Amino acid sequence: MHLPHRVQVRRALIVAAAAASTVALTGVAGNASTPGADVRLTNDQPGGTGYVSNYNINNPGSPVAKDPTLTACSTSRGRENEPTIAIDPRNPQVLVGSANDYCGVYNDGVDADGAPIASGPIWMGYYRSQNGGASFQSSLIPGYPGDNTPYAARAHIRTASSGDPVMAWDGDGRLFAGSESSSDPAGSLKEFGDEWIATYENPGGVNGSHANDGKEFMRSVVVAKGSSAPFPHGVFNDKTSIAADRTNNPSTRGNVYFAWSRFTNNNSNIYLVRSTDHGVTFSNPMLLTTSENDVQGPDIAINGDGTVTVTWVSTLHQGNTQSDAIQYVVSRNGGATFSRAATLTTFDGFDAQDQYVGDGSARDCGSLDNACVSGYHFFRRDSSARSSADQTNASDHNVWVTVDVLDHAVPSQQPTYGMQSPGVAGRSVAEVMTLNVSTGAKSALVRVDNHASGQQTFPDIAVDQGIVHMLWWDSRRDSCYSPARPIGNCADGSIRPSLDAYATAFTSLSSIPAGVRLSGVTSDPNWEQFSGRTDPFAGDYLWVDSAAGRTYSVWTDWRNTRPADAAHNDKRDTDHKADVYQCRSVNADGSITNDKCPTAGGLDQDIYGDLSP
Numbered sequence: 001m002h003l004p005h006r007v008q009v010r011r012a013l014i015v016a017a018a019a020a021s022t023v024a025l026t027g028v029a030g031n032a033s034t035p036g037a038d039v040r041l042t043n044d045q046p047g048g049t050g051y052v053s054n055y056n057i058n059n060p061g062s063p064v065a066k067d068p069t070l071t072a073c074s075t076s077r078g079r080e081n082e083p084t085i086a087i088d089p090r091n092p093q094v095l096v097g098s099a100n101d102y103c104g105v106y107n108d109g110v111d112a113d114g115a116p117i118a119s120g121p122i123w124m125g126y127y128r129s130q131n132g133g134a135s136f137q138s139s140l141i142p143g144y145p146g147d148n149t150p151y152a153a154r155a156h157i158r159t160a161s162s163g164d165p166v167m168a169w170d171g172d173g174r175l176f177a178g179s180e181s182s183s184d185p186a187g188s189l190k191e192f193g194d195e196w197i198a199t200y201e202n203p204g205g206v207n208g209s210h211a212n213d214g215k216e217f218m219r220s221v222v223v224a225k226g227s228s229a230p231f232p233h234g235v236f237n238d239k240t241s242i243a244a245d246r247t248n249n250p251s252t253r254g255n256v257y258f259a260w261s262r263f264t265n266n267n268s269n270i271y272l273v274r275s276t277d278h279g280v281t282f283s284n285p286m287l288l289t290t291s292e293n294d295v296q297g298p299d300i301a302i303n304g305d306g307t308v309t310v311t312w313v314s315t316l317h318q319g320n321t322q323s324d325a326i327q328y329v330v331s332r333n334g335g336a337t338f339s340r341a342a343t344l345t346t347f348d349g350f351d352a353q354d355q356y357v358g359d360g361s362a363r364d365c366g367s368l369d370n371a372c373v374s375g376y377h378f379f380r381r382d383s384s385a386r387s388s389a390d391q392t393n394a395s396d397h398n399v400w401v402t403v404d405v406l407d408h409a410v411p412s413q414q415p416t417y418g419m420q421s422p423g424v425a426g427r428s429v430a431e432v433m434t435l436n437v438s439t440g441a442k443s444a445l446v447r448v449d450n451h452a453s454g455q456q457t458f459p460d461i462a463v464d465q466g467i468v469h470m471l472w473w474d475s476r477r478d479s480c481y482s483p484a485r486p487i488g489n490c491a492d493g494s495i496r497p498s499l500d501a502y503a504t505a506f507t508s509l510s511s512i513p514a515g516v517r518l519s520g521v522t523s524d525p526n527w528e529q530f531s532g533r534t535d536p537f538a539g540d541y542l543w544v545d546s547a548a549g550r551t552y553s554v555w556t557d558w559r560n561t562r563p564a565d566a567a568h569n570d571k572r573d574t575d576h577k578a579d580v581y582q583c584r585s586v587n588a589d590g591s592i593t594n595d596k597c598p599t600a601g602g603l604d605q606d607i608y609g610d611l612s613p
Contacts, residue, residue, distance in 0.1 A: 193226025
């Protein structure tokens with residue numbers, strides 16, 4: 001989720017080395033899907049299908065529920081990022097996605113100059129498809145401020161915003177959605193930093209028509225409370241992960257696991273809760289990190305015998321030295337207890353960085369207060385790790401882990417910009433490895449795609465029916481690509497469309513096919529759509545899921561963003577390289593108004609998806 005600028009939590013770095021034998025998956029089945037036309041999940045454009053309430057999706061004969069938030073969402077052309085997608089294993093025609101959805105932000109009146117006030121909710125989307133991902137109906141998970149349906153009373157949450165969505169299906173038609181949520185409904189500067197989980201069920205019960213799986217919102221419950229303090233003070237919970245057991249192990253089937261990072265000032269730890277009653281109640285938070293305190297980004301993998309593995313990224317400190325690592329713990333009793341944390345691999349990671357023109361280090365660059373010395377415009381990104389395992393095969397004990405690493409370092413074109421350190425840039429690539437949780441054997445990290453150019457970032461992984469499916473962002477079509485500069489930045493200081501979604505599928509580390517381009521349009525991730533139109537933000541992850549013979553990927557996309565023109569730009573500064581369309585005017589006293597046309601396309605950041613190898 002996009003946090004206030006200059007107080008964003010430091011992300012740990014990741015990646016590189018390890019050794020052992022490569023491991024081939026068994027039980028291979030032909031469940032790779034053939035990519036087709038891109039599909040828009042976020043239908044917030046005028047003339048589209050709009051947003052409907054979750055209540056009406058499950059009760060189509062009821063009076064249409066409309067409130068200011070849903071009304072605004074239907075035509076907002078707003079921002080959405082950090083997508084997730086989950087395929088129903090009982091009926092792969094049913095897919096549900098989510099994202100940080102800003103569609104309802106401008107639903108709360110105008111200021112003295114007539115500019116809409118950005119005080120509405122940022123919330124978790126609920127994007128449902130019943131035709132295998134060919135189209136989606138857009139909605140919001142109940143409980144957002146202003147929700148006037150009967151479902152609002154089932155949402156036992158206390159915050160005015162939610163994000164970092166994650167989703168998982170069990171094997172009996174239930175869908176679980178996890179969230180980090182923060183803002184105080186009273187409008188104070190406090191950031192609650194809660195974690196909550198929503199449960200959806202089939203309204204006909206476990207034996208109901210599978211077309212109705214995950215359709216009825218049952219409840220949302222808080223599983224961890226942050227402390228009410230201005231960020232970053234107090235306790236702030238963030239960086240979520242969720243998984244549900246759909247194996248045939250009778251002692252673990254139906255369990256739901258949810259993990260997150262808990263930040264306290266400059267320290268962080270990984271916690272986990274589990275539910276053994278289908279999301280009605282959850283256990284008390286369990287601490288998984290007992291000898292490290294600089295961690296984040298947990299992910300959960302469940303093997304076919306019910307073994308649960310949690311991975312995360314960590315900065316390990318020994319005396320005056322530190323190393324970046326992927327750590328993990330394993331549970332063989334349905335999440336009741338976990339092994340002591342162990343190191344999967346250490347590595348040199350990357351973290352895009354620069355220096356503000358004003359003061360301080362920067363993890364993203366834009367204009368005005370967010371302008372950097374280099375003059376570049378770029379979104380924040382760093383090494384990130386994800387993991388998955390095959391729940392369909394009880395004899396397969398492999399956990400697959402992917403991470404984007406710094407392939408090689410090069411001098412940067414501008415001395416303040418870097419990926420490893422100021423002045424040291426380079427190229428990031430996606431790699432993958434295996435851990436056998438039965439024997440402890442680890443493979444080496446292996447390149448996923450050997451294309452000669454372009455940055456690869458934010459990889460994701462899903463394993464099902466013996467096939468490993470991977471997704472990542474790729475800038476090989478960036479006409480200005482150079483490892484010495486950020487994605488989409490040209491030598492002359494201009495920016496270009498530069499990112500595509502790529503994917504592949506394989507059964508063995510020894511034979512990984514080249515990536516297939518999923519996105520039909522190369523888009524520009526560096527538009528300044530945040531922090532008052534001064535800063536780019538792309539989110540922290542993409543998502544791929546595979547179940548019952550269908551694989552689907554989702555990504556953040558800027559193909560519909562409306563660029564600034566000579567009349568509709570940011571009149572506060574002279575740097576219009578990454579300006580989006582906006583309507584500002586100069587008052588008689590020389591002051592400049594806020595944007596009076598935020599729904600005209602300048603903030604149009606969307607979630608798209610496609611069938612995936």
